[in-house]
Amino acid sequence: MNLRDLKYLVAVAEHRHFGRAAEACFVSQPTLSTQLKKLEETLGVTLIERSNRQVMLAPEGEKIVEQAQRILIEVNLLTAMSEQIREPMGGELRLGVIPTIAPYLLPKILGPLGADYPKLKINLTEGQTDQILRMLKQGELDAVILALPLNEDNIEEFELYTEPFLLAVSSDHPKAKSAQADAEDLKGEEVLLLEDGHCLRDQALAICQANSGVESNNYSATSLETLRQLVSAGLGITLMPKLAVDKSGESASNVIYIPFSDQSISRKVGLCWRKSSTREELLSQFSLSLGNYLRL
Numbered sequence: 001m002n003l004r005d006l007k008y009l010v011a012v013a014e015h016r017h018f019g020r021a022a023e024a025c026f027v028s029q030p031t032l033s034t035q036l037k038k039l040e041e042t043l044g045v046t047l048i049e050r051s052n053r054q055v056m057l058a059p060e061g062e063k064i065v066e067q068a069q070r071i072l073i074e075v076n077l078l079t080a081m082s083e084q085i086r087e088p089m090g091g092e093l094r095l096g097v098i099p100t101i102a103p104y105l106l107p108k109i110l111g112p113l114g115a116d117y118p119k120l121k122i123n124l125t126e127g128q129t130d131q132i133l134r135m136l137k138q139g140e141l142d143a144v145i146l147a148l149p150l151n152e153d154n155i156e157e158f159e160l161y162t163e164p165f166l167l168a169v170s171s172d173h174p175k176a177k178s179a180q181a182d183a184e185d186l187k188g189e190e191v192l193l194l195e196d197g198h199c200l201r202d203q204a205l206a207i208c209q210a211n212s213g214v215e216s217n218n219y220s221a222t223s224l225e226t227l228r229q230l231v232s233a234g235l236g237i238t239l240m241p242k243l244a245v246d247k248s249g250e251s252a253s254n255v256i257y258i259p260f261s262d263q264s265i266s267r268k269v270g271l272c273w274r275k276s277s278t279r280e281e282l283l284s285q286f287s288l289s290l291g292n293y294l295r296l
Helices: 003-015 018-025 028-045 059-086 101-114 129-139 199-211 226-232 242-246 280-293
Strands: 049-051 053-056 089-097 120-126 143-148 153-170 190-194 214-221 238-241 257-260 267-274
Touching: 003 018, 003 028, 018 028, 053 059, 053 101, 053 199, 059 101, 089 101, 089 129, 089 214, 101 120, 101 242, 101 280, 129 143, 129 267, 143 153, 143 280, 153 226, 153 242, 153 280, 190 226, 190 238, 199 214, 199 238, 214 226, 226 238, 226 257, 238 242, 267 280
Parallel strands: 089 120, 089 143, 190 214
Antiparallel strands: 049 053, 143 267, 153 238, 153 257, 153 267
């Protein structure tokens, strides 16, 4: 038995699916299944009920998963504590970032962070909100950058910036020559959104529904870049965060971005960490530095 096998077991318990658990652990499904079989043999109990339709934990498995989660949290706490002792402003910092922020934000912050924190090694994980928040709670990540608010117990939230949304339309759209957009401009429009699991989808959908926009039933996207190309092809309109517009370059040159007159059509982005973190001193200073880099 080793810590890796316990991580595999906890992942299966969370995802209730071998394929998704393997993906979350960055291993192949056969590798994960084989190691869990070995773990069952070592413990002498059946942990998982397997069928063609679903994956369920056996009653004994539920109890062992609870203990495995506690063990992994304590191991991660021990690792973080040793980092804090050796180098309060250095060592490894495990940072999670959601996909609608990572490719546009990281180029702005990694250079300045390297200069200001030369002894700090940043280990990045990109994942959807539910995934990186789970990893944060279990001690697998030290901090996460995502959309606020979370309103979670034992999670410290530090707002970094407010990011406006822009209305993205194709160059031949009737609104393409408008200097500003109003929320009412969404009425009756087919709005392209990200697939389920992205918090940006939920934010954009709420804005659209409040203003009688219609979610596209024909298309959804896995990334902002795919959304951009769909808009470019004239298949609908969308809401695009400002940082993604700043970094768009020539990837879809016939997409027009129109600012909204209502500045509340935006999202708040922040750095979050556990209130119980042993790296509180570093994370507090780190958040202030990020805020200074990201004045939009």
